[in-house]
Amino acid sequence: MTELQVTITHTPTITTAVERYVSQASYSRNGGRKKKDATLYSTNDYEQAEDVKRCSIANSKRTFKGIIHANFQNNFCMLTLTFKPTREFDTKDFDACRDKFNSFWKSLKRCKKLAGVDLRYVGAIEFQDNENVHFHILCRIPKEFKSLLKSKWKYGGLHYENNQGSAIDAPKISSYLSKDIYDERLPLGKKRFLGGRGLERPVVLTFNSRKIIDFLLQRNGEILTSYESEKYAFTFTSLLTDATIDELERFAETEDADEDLSMLAKLQSIQFTYEHEGVI
Numbered sequence: 001m002t003e004l005q006v007t008i009t010h011t012p013t014i015t016t017a018v019e020r021y022v023s024q025a026s027y028s029r030n031g032g033r034k035k036k037d038a039t040l041y042s043t044n045d046y047e048q049a050e051d052v053k054r055c056s057i058a059n060s061k062r063t064f065k066g067i068i069h070a071n072f073q074n075n076f077c078m079l080t081l082t083f084k085p086t087r088e089f090d091t092k093d094f095d096a097c098r099d100k101f102n103s104f105w106k107s108l109k110r111c112k113k114l115a116g117v118d119l120r121y122v123g124a125i126e127f128q129d130n131e132n133v134h135f136h137i138l139c140r141i142p143k144e145f146k147s148l149l150k151s152k153w154k155y156g157g158l159h160y161e162n163n164q165g166s167a168i169d170a171p172k173i174s175s176y177l178s179k180d181i182y183d184e185r186l187p188l189g190k191k192r193f194l195g196g197r198g199l200e201r202p203v204v205l206t207f208n209s210r211k212i213i214d215f216l217l218q219r220n221g222e223i224l225t226s227y228e229s230e231k232y233a234f235t236f237t238s239l240l241t242d243a244t245i246d247e248l249e250r251f252a253e254t255e256d257a258d259e260d261l262s263m264l265a266k267l268q269s270i271q272f273t274y275e276h277e278g279v280i
Helices: 043-071 094-110 143-152 169-177 211-218 245-256 261-276
Strands: 002-010 015-023 076-081 121-127 133-139 158-163 193-195 203-207 222-229 234-240
Touching: 002 211, 002 245, 015 211, 043 121, 043 169, 043 193, 094 121, 094 133, 094 143, 121 169, 133 169, 143 158, 203 245, 211 234, 211 245
Parallel strands: none
Antiparallel strands: 002 015, 002 203, 015 234, 076 133, 076 158, 121 133, 121 193, 222 234
16 A cells, blocks of 8 residues: 655755655565575666665755755855865865864854854865865855955965855755765765754655645745656655745644645634734
8 A cells, every 4th residue: 555745845945845655565574584695696786786875865965955955045155165285284185174174163163253153054075176175165154254264264275255145046055065975085984065063954744645735836836846756756846935834834734634725824814813913
């Protein structure tokens, strides 16, 4: 037996919906664990391993993009940090360069001039053509501190790009930062993505009806991208919407009670009337 499952990932800027049919049948392994036969592990196993890797990469990208959308919907800036030639450390060494970045950001946190600034960040590590490491960092440090940032980054160049940001910008920025997530030059077990503490996470809700997508579109919704995977049997939709998490949770409650969209619209209308009459 299968049923439709719609997974909604909601942030203040972008909401995504993944529709897939999931099996409700319980899984049992008959006969216990079987011994591996080396003769069976050939092309099929390689293809399966590649599928697992692709799914892992896709999940990492989706998580990283969700964090960007949840934290940087406006008033953000992009920092590009590069290294100049030096004999003090190897600018191609992942760990050494990561340590230099960590020291740089700790110095920002200790700086009294930045005491009132939101220093949360996300970022990505990349390799230049000459294999030198460099960083792309998305944060909210105002332009007035541009000179201060350059003085703190003592290891090379710092490029500051200011952008007021919008919901449309968020997917562009996240796609740029998550490109080339799998790089052979990355040390085993190391990740391209960087993230400071205190970052908000997207809210994930699961529904059993496509009505939720209709509701999101009704709330000034606009579809940004949509595609269907025949191989993995799911449909992905990315959209803008004015819906709040409270509205989504109320919708989930009305859906469980087998209510329709008009019920939620009625609840919103009553709340609006009460607020403007001073009842609430």
